[in-house]
Amino acid sequence: MYETNYHRASSVDEAAQLMGNAGEGKYLAGGMTLIATMKQRLAAPSDLIDLRHIGSMKGITVNGRNVTIGAGTSHYDVASSDALKAVCPALCSLASHIGDPHVRHMGTIGGSVANDDPAADYPSAVLALNMTVKTNKREIAADDFFVGMFETALEEGEIIVSFSFEAPDKAAYQKFPNPASRYAMAGVFVAKKGSDVRVAVTGAGSNGVFRHQGMEAALKAAWAPDALAAVSVDAGMMMADIHGNSDYRANLVKVMAKRAVAAAG
Amino acid sequence: MTKVTLTVNGRKVSGECEDRTLLVNFIRENLGLTGTHVGCDTTQCGACVIHMDGRSVKSCTILAVQASGSDITTIEGISSGDTLHPVQAAFKENHGLQCGFCTPGMVMTAVDMIRRHGGQLDEQTVRNELEGNICRCTGYHNIVKSILSAADEMGGAKQAAE
Numbered sequence A: 001m002y003e004t005n006y007h008r009a010s011s012v013d014e015a016a017q018l019m020g021n022a023g024e025g026k027y028l029a030g031g032m033t034l035i036a037t038m039k040q041r042l043a044a045p046s047d048l049i050d051l052r053h054i055g056s057m058k059g060i061t062v063n064g065r066n067v068t069i070g071a072g073t074s075h076y077d078v079a080s081s082d083a084l085k086a087v088c089p090a091l092c093s094l095a096s097h098i099g100d101p102h103v104r105h106m107g108t109i110g111g112s113v114a115n116d117d118p119a120a121d122y123p124s125a126v127l128a129l130n131m132t133v134k135t136n137k138r139e140i141a142a143d144d145f146f147v148g149m150f151e152t153a154l155e156e157g158e159i160i161v162s163f164s165f166e167a168p169d170k171a172a173y174q175k176f177p178n179p180a181s182r183y184a185m186a187g188v189f190v191a192k193k194g195s196d197v198r199v200a201v202t203g204a205g206s207n208g209v210f211r212h213q214g215m216e217a218a219l220k221a222a223w224a225p226d227a228l229a230a231v232s233v234d235a236g237m238m239m240a241d242i243h244g245n246s247d248y249r250a251n252l253v254k255v256m257a258k259r260a261v262a263a264a265g
Numbered sequence B: 001m002t003k004v005t006l007t008v009n010g011r012k013v014s015g016e017c018e019d020r021t022l023l024v025n026f027i028r029e030n031l032g033l034t035g036t037h038v039g040c041d042t043t044q045c046g047a048c049v050i051h052m053d054g055r056s057v058k059s060c061t062i063l064a065v066q067a068s069g070s071d072i073t074t075i076e077g078i079s080s081g082d083t084l085h086p087v088q089a090a091f092k093e094n095h096g097l098q099c100g101f102c103t104p105g106m107v108m109t110a111v112d113m114i115r116r117h118g119g120q121l122d123e124q125t126v127r128n129e130l131e132g133n134i135c136r137c138t139g140y141h142n143i144v145k146s147i148l149s150a151a152d153e154m155g156g157a158k159q160a161a162e
C-alpha cells in the first residue's frame, strides 16, 4: 500500500471539510472495497476521510411503510434488523448474502452503492425499491443515480448520507453467485407496489445495474414466474468473461427473475 | 507516525505506526501477538479474524488507525489462563485442525458465530457462516464438527448457569 494520511470525521460537515482540504482524498467507510484495493495498489488516495464514526449516518428507521437507512449502516445491521424484516425482508436477505460474516460486519450500504461495482448486490435493491439517495448536497432519485460501471451521479466530494423508500407489497432478490468470489454473476431484484413493478438486474449487464422494461411490463400484466417465459433478455447487453458468456448470462437473468418472483410470492 | 491506542484482550496498549499500517501487522509486530495470521492478503481467507468491539472482522483489511480507540480480542485473549475456551477445547477434541494455520481465524469466527446464533446452530448454518474462512487441510468436516460440539457445550453451559 502506498502512503496515505488518515483523518477521522465526527460529522458529515466535518468530513466534507476534510475532503475539501485533501489533495487526492477518498472517503473510507467499511474499507472492504477501498482498503482491499489500496493493498493491491489499484488506488492510492493521499488522504482517507473515515466516515465510520459519524453517528448520524448509521441506523435504520421504519415509520409505517417508510424506511430510512443510514449510509454507514453495516450489511450485518441491515440483515439483522427486525424492524426492516417486518416491512421488507427481501433487503435483509440480500444483505445477509453479501460476502462473509466478517465483511458484513464492516461493509456498509453507502460504500457499496457509492462504489457501484457491476456485480454488487445493493445497487439492484436501490433501483428496484426506487430509493431516494440523500447526500450532503441533494436528493437523487434511484433512476438518476447509476451512470455506468463504477460510475454514479455523485459529484467530487459528495457524501451519501442515507437511503429512503416506501416498502413494497412484495419483493425478493435472487442471485447466482460466482462459485469462487460469491459476487453476483446475475442478481435480480423484483418489487411490486400496487400496480407498479420494478425489476433491476445486477452482475450481468455490460454497463452495470439496469432495469428491465420487458420483464416489468410482463409482470405488471401478470405477477407470476411464468409471465416471464416469453420475455427476451438481450444477450448484446450482457457481460462476457471466463465465468460465463453473454448468452449464458442472459439466460441466468431470466432464471433469477423467475426465482425472485416465485420467492416474493 | 500516528499514535494508536487500543484495548487488546482487556489490556490498554498503544504504539506508533504509519497510517497505512494494517491492524494485523500492528497486532503481530507492534504488540508481538503472533497468533493472528496473514494468509491470503486479499480479504478472502480469514486467518486474520479477530473481534473488534465485539464483532468478527478481517484485521488484514482494516488500518490500525481506523481501529484506534476500539476494543480488540485476539486468539491469545479467549482462554482463561490454562483453561482453553470451549471452542478451542472442541477443536482439540474433534481434531478440527491439521497444520493449524487457519485455526486462530476459525476459532475467532466460531466464537462470533456461536454468540450471534445463541448456541442454536445446525450444520448448514455453520457451513454457510464459514464462507470467509479457508482451510486447505481438513476438508472442513472436523471444523464443522468442532463448532457444533462447542455450540452444544456452550448452549448447555448457559442453561446450567441460569
Ligand SMILES: Cc1cc2nc3c(=O)[nH]c(=O)nc-3n(C[C@H](O)[C@H](O)[C@H](O)COP(=O)(O)OP(=O)(O)OC[C@H]3O[C@@H](n4cnc5c(N)ncnc54)[C@H](O)[C@@H]3O)c2cc1C
Residues within 6 Å of the ligand: A026, A027, A028, A029, A030, A031, A032, A033, A034, A035, A036, A051, A071, A072, A097, A098, A099, A100, A103, A106, A107, A108, A109, A110, A111, A112, A114, A115, A119, A120, A121, A122, A154, A158, A159, A160, A161, A181, A182, A183, A184, B043, B044
Ligand atoms: C471477500 C469479500 C467479498 C465480498 N462479497 C460481496 C458480495 O457478494 N456482494 C457485494 O455486493 N459486495 C461484496 N463485497 C464488497 C462489500 O460489500 C463492500 O463492503 C462494499 O462494496 C463497500 O462498502 P464499504 O463500506 O466497505 O466501503 P469502502 O470500501 O470504505 O468504500 C468504497 C467506496 O465508496 C466510497 N464511499 C464509501 N462510503 C461513502 C459515502 N457514504 N458517500 C460517498 N462515498 C462513499 C469510498 O470513497 C470508496 O470509493 C465483498 C468484499 C469482500 C472483501
